[in-house]
Each structure stands twice: as structure tokens, then as C-alpha cells.
Amino acid sequence: MTLFKKSEYLERLAKTKTRMAEAGIDVLVASDPANMNYLTGYDGWSFYVPQCVVVSLDDDTPLWIGRGMDAAGARHTTYLPPDDIIGYPDHYVQSLERHPMNFVGDTIVARGWGNKTVGVEMDAYYFSARAYSELQKHLPEARFANADLLVNWIRLVKSDAEIAIMRQAGQIATRVMTTAIEKLAPGVRECDAVAAVYQAQMSGTETFGGDYPAIVPMMPTGDKTSAPYLTCTDAPYENEQMVNLELAACRHRYHCPIARTAYIGKNPPPKLVELAEHTVEGLNITLDAIRPGMPAEAVERVWRDHIAKAGLEKESRIGYAMGLNYPPDWGEHTASLRPGDKTELAPNMTFHMILGMWMDDYGFECSESFRVTEGGCETFADVPRKLFVKQ
């Protein structure tokens, strides 16, 4: 029932154990839903309750621990033997007296690991301050270590099987962006354009469907383009306005983000047209420069040097590792294309390079999701890199 072969999960597990041993961690409690999926195949919308995968150096397979009613989902989607899928009773859910992490601690003790060094993902979205405190209470003899991003760094390099799925996400992303741009017109309500985007995200292609992306569609226009994470309203798009499209497609939880800027109207300002040309040229040049072995920061430098010639600069990072994920973010929180990031690019690392140039009252953005190849890079989606003008 798993998405990948069992051997692939076991390879991931072996890499994880190597990193655990290097970090002096005996038992890893992974709460990040993407890491849980990566290690076991588990896929479900159950991260609204505490859950985790527990990896012990002592044990051949991990434990899945979650809400009792989700154990069936774990049996459906993971390769784990039934004894290693452990559901906690429902009286642990949203209770003031007890917490699911008490149960997790008790389970770790019962397995004989109560006096080990336990790694926890201190900054994972769904590992709350209380979750940590309650786990500590029920593991009084354990030492704790921060295992944040330990598995994320392994996820950075994809297998060929993962890349095959990301290519499918890329095919869907092409349709998603094309649909969005087609839908834009004066008088169309933002919510109806977003509805068409969702439709394209889920329907995918004739041969395979889509999955819900980790971030909702962003299509701000007018003065809201300066506030990138405001979601849509039911106001109609106006004429002679620009729209930023930050979208994605997802297949089996693997993402292909894609961003473009469109202009609704006949008269895009010349300064916008010019900015678009510089930015697209910079994107092309920067993608062309990518080689395995290059440090992540050197990719950013190619871009920086290019736009400096046009008298432009951009303060923030220009890209980040992405792939398998759940809301609220498709980014992997590891390597970034920014000054100071020495991560050496390697084949099958996957990034979203997003070049957003924001001036006082206009801006342009264009992005590509790609993998590093043996000789350069391969982009996943196929949408023209340009300012789209919708007359």
C-alpha cells in the first residue's frame, strides 16, 4: 500500500540512524508530518492532534503513534507491522488532565528506551511547547536533544522515484498556472479565479490526479500585492492592474511551486515591462549557471551580479529547498539560495527559485521549481517566463 518500495523507506531509515548516531541521539521522536511520511509512508490529515514516528537505534522499524482512529490510516499507508502502529485512546484528545505525549513517553519507557537520549524536533509546527513539557514529564530519566531538521536534511536529496512524482507535480503545475492566467479578466471575482485554480490543482491530468498543496493559492492584486500572504477576497479584478500569482501543484504530497505576474489590461507600465525583462533574463542566466558542487550561495551571486548591472538589488533569499510537505509550508527549512549558505548542490536536490522584485508601487515575480542534475538543472513545470498581459 505504500507509495514507494519498502526498500526505499529502509534506506531513509538507515540514513536517519546514521545521523542520529552522529548527533548522539538514541531515540528520535519525529512530529513533523512530512518526516513521519518520509520515514514510514504515513499520509493523513491527522496533524491536528499530537502524533509522531519514533525511531530507535535499537529497533529495525519505527513506531507510529497517533490517535486511535488514525491507526487505520497508518495501516493503509505505511509498511509498518501492526505491532508498531500504536493508537492512543480518545480520552487523550484535547483533555486538560492528560496529553497524547504522556502516552508517547509511556510507550518509549515500555520499549525500554526510557533512559536514552531522546531527540525531539524542537521547532516543528505541530510539536507544541506543552507537547515537549508533557513528554519530559513521562520520560524523567531521559536526556533530551534537539533533532530539529535532522530528517529534513536527508529529504533534501530526492530519490529517482521521488523525482518521478515531482515531474508529475510539474505537469499539474503547468496546468494550474495556465488555468489561473486564462481565468484572469476584469470583473472576475478573486474567489472565482482561486476556485478555478483549486479545480486544476485537484483534477491534475487525465492520467493522474492532484493533491492539496501545503499553501493555498495566492493571487493578490492592486495595493494588496505589497502584502504577500493575504488570501483572496470576493472583490472583482479590475482593469489595468497587475496580479501576482504564487501557486503550486502537489502530487502525493510532493510539490511544484510556481509564480508568475500577470497584467490585466492593455497598457502595462513600461517600467513593469522593463523590470520583467531584467528579472526573466536573470532567472534564465541563474538557472543556466547551476552545477552540482556549487555552493547554494554562489547561485544567488549569479543573480545578484546580473541584476546589479540593471541597477537593481534584492534583499531576501532567492530560493529554498522544497518537496514533500504538509500545511502550512512546502519549504523544507534546510538549504536556501542566499548569501552565507554553503550547502553544496548535488544531483536530485530540489529547489524553488523565486525572483520577486518589489518597487514602491509595482513589482514582478517569476519562479521555477527544479532539480539539480549531473550537469545543470531540470525544471519541473513548463510555463513561459514572461509578464503575461491579459488584454
Add this chain to the structure above:
Amino acid sequence: MTLFKKSEYLERLAKTKTRMAEAGIDVLVASDPANMNYLTGYDGWSFYVPQCVVVSLDDDTPLWIGRGMDAAGARHTTYLPPDDIIGYPDHYVQSLERHPMNFVGDTIVARGWGNKTVGVEMDAYYFSARAYSELQKHLPEARFANADLLVNWIRLVKSDAEIAIMRQAGQIATRVMTTAIEKLAPGVRECDAVAAVYQAQMSGTETFGGDYPAIVPMMPTGDKTSAPYLTCTDAPYENEQMVNLELAACRHRYHCPIARTAYIGKNPPPKLVELAEHTVEGLNITLDAIRPGMPAEAVERVWRDHIAKAGLEKESRIGYAMGLNYPPDWGEHTASLRPGDKTELAPNMTFHMILGMWMDDYGFECSESFRVTEGGCETFADVPRKLFVKQ
């Protein structure tokens, strides 16, 4: 620019301060995006980075603290004066050396509140173990208190203005469920049915649009009905199978969840038809019994007594408070319709009552979202309560 009048936000703030004072909390750091919205109007998909609203008993308005690029969104959506919208620099984002909660701690010190009792939402989704630890480091003279659910309990009773929006969500929910049931047919891929649901969720009605619900559509069929939180695949629906539909509509972040069961085929098993009749009758009787002043557990008892006559029982709670929310959950984590919950029902409390009856190889569910009124209850959506048979 705010959704509600400023006076409504100030009323919410006054109630919050009263509860803070009762709990001995001088300064509240609210990280739950729903609580941030409730207190200030802030609405954006920015909870993938640490952010909070800080309420001090000393200060007339709260502070919004978030990523610099989201400050523009806060200016768009809140009533806060510019000085109380504070963006942290981008080098705090996903950094190993520093954490946004260091900035929050420093800001609290700068406001002169560093030696106060600071309440934090210990079990909020986006308040991670590291966030708490980093906040503590930069507030060495503060005492900490658990303020989990402090604001959520205030949210339980809605204003008339909030109810008006929930009625709109109800109108959309009616369309969403109707669309889903219409779309179900043998051979239709799950992902295409879910695509139609998304379309209906966002397009809303001719006069107002929808918003993304906090949980994605759940429409499992076949043996996946036993695993409630598995999301959709691209497999086609089969003939002579049941489908559980757990859906919702959202308007301005206020939800109306709704669940139904449909049967694709001509021959629903008699035992399913019979179960549906008992369950719907129980839902009707239980909704009819609701009165303000009743303890939450007494609502559950009406249901329990009814189905016991048919020789049935249900272990888990039958409903929960809901309303304003963000992923991953539309529930408010406060009152539940379950044994032991003594919460006294009051007008404008809003719940989702969901009756799911699961047998070994079949099941039925039916739900309503409602508010408590002066004399009973008012349901928000308008979809027949029955087993839908799609021949």
C-alpha cells in the same frame, strides 16, 4: 479595513483582559492564528513563521508582531495603530542563530513588561517547543503562565455580527454538500469530485465568495471509510459503495462544517438504510432538545438515550465548538458535547454536532452546524438529513 467594527474588537479585548486578570496574567502572547484574528482582525497565511499578538493589561491596544513582509498585511486587516504593528527582520526567519521569539521577548522588555507574568498558549499549533524556549531566554525576569485556550473560551459565544457571517458560511455549505453529492457517480475520480467541492467552497454564492476551510474535503469510500483522515486519491468511485462526506464551507475564516453519507448504486444494504434512519431520527431529536442553560453533556445524553433504544451506542463525543479558525482544525478546542462536559449552553454558542455510527463494514454519518438560540437552536446549512442514494 477590518471585518468587524472596532468597538467589537475592543469588547473582545476587554473580555480577554478580564480573564487575564483573573488568571494573574499581565501580558498575553497569543500565537494561535484564530486568536490573533479575533483580537485584532489580522488575517493572512503567515502562520508558517512565528508570530503573535501581545495583550498587556497596561496597554489600550495589542501589539501585532510578525515577519516584516507580513506587516503590510497587518496594516490591511487590523485596526491597530502603525506603532503597534511590529515586523521582525528577515534574518530571524529559519535561522539557526536567532529565533523570532527572541525578537518578541526583546520587544516585551522594551515596552517595560519584562518582569511581568507572561501567559503563553502552551498547546497552540504554531507555538513550538523552541519558540517557548527562545522566548524564555529573552525574558529572563518574567514569570510564565499557561494561557492555553484563554481566548478560545471567549470565542465560544459569538456576536450577532459573527453569526451573520456564519449564516453565510451555511449558505455556501449547502451548495458545497449539494455539489459533492451531485458529482458522485461510478467512474468519477475521487480527485475530480474533490475538485468540484473546492470550486463550490471558493465560489460561494453569486453575492459573496468563500474562503478556504481549515480542513481539506474528506470523501473516503470503500475500505478507506474506516480511516477517516486519509485524503483523496485519483481512484474512481465504484458502484454499490458508500461514501462519507465530511466537508465545510468557510466565509471570512468562519466555518460551517457539514457531513453526510451517500451510497453510489441501486442497492444500499438494508442495515445501512436502517442505521441511517436511527441516526437521523437521533439527530433531529437531539437538536430539538437543545435549550440555553443545558449542560453540554446533557445534549449528548439525549442522543445516547435515543440510540440505546435501537441497541446502539457511540463512544466518542458527538460535537464540539467551532467557528473562526485556520488549518489544521476548525474546532475551537473548548466545549464538547460529551459526558463530563458541564459547559452551560448559552445563546450564540456555535457547535458542530456530528453523529457518526461505525459498524464493522458499514457506517453512516450526518451532522449539523448550529448556534444556540434563546429558545433552542438554529442550524446554518440546509441539506436534507438522510442517506443519499445515487442510482
